[in-house]
Amino acid sequence: METPTTARRLDRLPKAHLHLHFTGSMRHDTLVELAGERGVHLPQALAKEWPPKLRATDERGWFRFQRLYDIARSVLRKPEDIYRLLLEAAEDEKAAGSAWLEIQVDPSGYAALFDGLTATLELILDAARAAERDTGVHIGLMVAANRTRHPLDARALARLARQYAGKGVVSFGLNNDERRGRAREFEAAFRIAKRAGxxxxxxxxxxxxxxxxxECLDELAADRIGHGVRAIEDPYLLERIATQEVTLEVCPTSNVSLGVFEELDHVPLRKLYESGAPIALGTDDPLLFGPRLVEQYRIAREVFGFSDAELADLARMSIRGAGAPDSLKKELLAGVDDWLASDPAEDWSERD
Structure with a gap:
C-alpha cells in the first residue's frame, strides 16, 4: 500500500505512455454524455455495468469486445469531439505524471465523417497540438493499420503516415486480432514506414x-511490440528481445480483462523485467478496462513487488522506447533521477 513513509508518489514519476488506443482513451463519463447528446443507445456493459466483463480468447468474446469498441467510436461525430478526446487524454496523462503520449489511431475508422484519410489525420494532428498547448503533455501519433483488412489498405496508411513523418506522426502500428492477420502479410507497409524514419x-x-x-521482429523489423507478453513462452526469443532492446508495451489490466491471463499476478511482468526485456507499461483501452496509467505502476509495486528503483527503471525504459525528440527524453530521464533521489515523506507533503 502506498503511504507517505514507505513509497514515493507514482503520479510524480516522469514517464511515457506508449500503448493507448484513440477511441479507447475516452473517459467513461464523456462516452455517456456524448451518447446521450447523439442519441446513441449504450448497452448495459458500457453504461451501468461499466467496466464491462470481457474475454477475447475466443471468436465470440473478441466479437463482443469489438462491438463495444465500435459503439463507443460511433459517438465521435464532430471535429469538436476529436479535440475534446485528445484534450482529456492529455489531462489524464498529466495527472499520471506522463509527459509523452504516443496515441495510436487508424484514420480509416473516421474518414467517412471527416472528408477522407488525409483530412482526418490532419484533424487529429491539429487536436493533438491544441492538447499539447493546453496541458504541456507532448503527443506523438502512431498511425495503425488494421490486420483484419487487406494489406493494401495498410500500404495506403503507411504512405499517409510517411507524409506526416516529422510533423506529428512518429510511429506505424498494426492492431486488432492477431489470429486474423499475420504480421508477415504487412511487410510492404512497414517497409514504407521504416524508410520514412x-x-x-x-x-x-x-x-x-x-x-x-x-514475425514482428523478422518481417516488420519491430522497434517495439504491442503487448508481446507471450514471448515469455520462448526463452530464446526473450533473450533476443533483450539483446536487440525491443520494447514490450505491457498492459497488465488489459491482459486480464481480455483473458490472456486469468489473474493479475499471472501476467509475467516480473519475469519479463528480470529477463532484461525493455518494458513500457500501458493501458491499451481504459474506456473498456477501467484503470489508467498510474494504476499500472501501482500494480507493478503492489502486485509484483517492484521497488521504487525498479519503478524508476520501468519509467526510463518507457522514455527510451518512445518516439519523442531526444531533447525531451533527456529531460524526462533527468526527472526520473530526481524522483528517485527525492525523500518520500517530502514528496507526499507537497500536495498540489
Whole structure:
C-alpha cells in the first residue's frame, strides 16, 4: 500500500505512455454524455455495468469486445469531439505524471465523417497540438493499420503516415486480432514506414504465441511490440528481445480483462523485467478496462513487488522506447533521477 513513509508518489514519476488506443482513451463519463447528446443507445456493459466483463480468447468474446469498441467510436461525430478526446487524454496523462503520449489511431475508422484519410489525420494532428498547448503533455501519433483488412489498405496508411513523418506522426502500428492477420502479410507497409524514419510498433504476442512476436521482429523489423507478453513462452526469443532492446508495451489490466491471463499476478511482468526485456507499461483501452496509467505502476509495486528503483527503471525504459525528440527524453530521464533521489515523506507533503 502506498503511504507517505514507505513509497514515493507514482503520479510524480516522469514517464511515457506508449500503448493507448484513440477511441479507447475516452473517459467513461464523456462516452455517456456524448451518447446521450447523439442519441446513441449504450448497452448495459458500457453504461451501468461499466467496466464491462470481457474475454477475447475466443471468436465470440473478441466479437463482443469489438462491438463495444465500435459503439463507443460511433459517438465521435464532430471535429469538436476529436479535440475534446485528445484534450482529456492529455489531462489524464498529466495527472499520471506522463509527459509523452504516443496515441495510436487508424484514420480509416473516421474518414467517412471527416472528408477522407488525409483530412482526418490532419484533424487529429491539429487536436493533438491544441492538447499539447493546453496541458504541456507532448503527443506523438502512431498511425495503425488494421490486420483484419487487406494489406493494401495498410500500404495506403503507411504512405499517409510517411507524409506526416516529422510533423506529428512518429510511429506505424498494426492492431486488432492477431489470429486474423499475420504480421508477415504487412511487410510492404512497414517497409514504407521504416524508410520514412517511423518506428515500427506492431501488436504481437497477445492472443497468439511466440511465433507472432518472432514475425514482428523478422518481417516488420519491430522497434517495439504491442503487448508481446507471450514471448515469455520462448526463452530464446526473450533473450533476443533483450539483446536487440525491443520494447514490450505491457498492459497488465488489459491482459486480464481480455483473458490472456486469468489473474493479475499471472501476467509475467516480473519475469519479463528480470529477463532484461525493455518494458513500457500501458493501458491499451481504459474506456473498456477501467484503470489508467498510474494504476499500472501501482500494480507493478503492489502486485509484483517492484521497488521504487525498479519503478524508476520501468519509467526510463518507457522514455527510451518512445518516439519523442531526444531533447525531451533527456529531460524526462533527468526527472526520473530526481524522483528517485527525492525523500518520500517530502514528496507526499507537497500536495498540489
Amino acid at each position: 517511423l518506428l515500427s510498433t506492431p501488436h504481437g504476442g497477445e492472443l497468439n504465441g511466440p511465433r507472432s512476436v518472432r
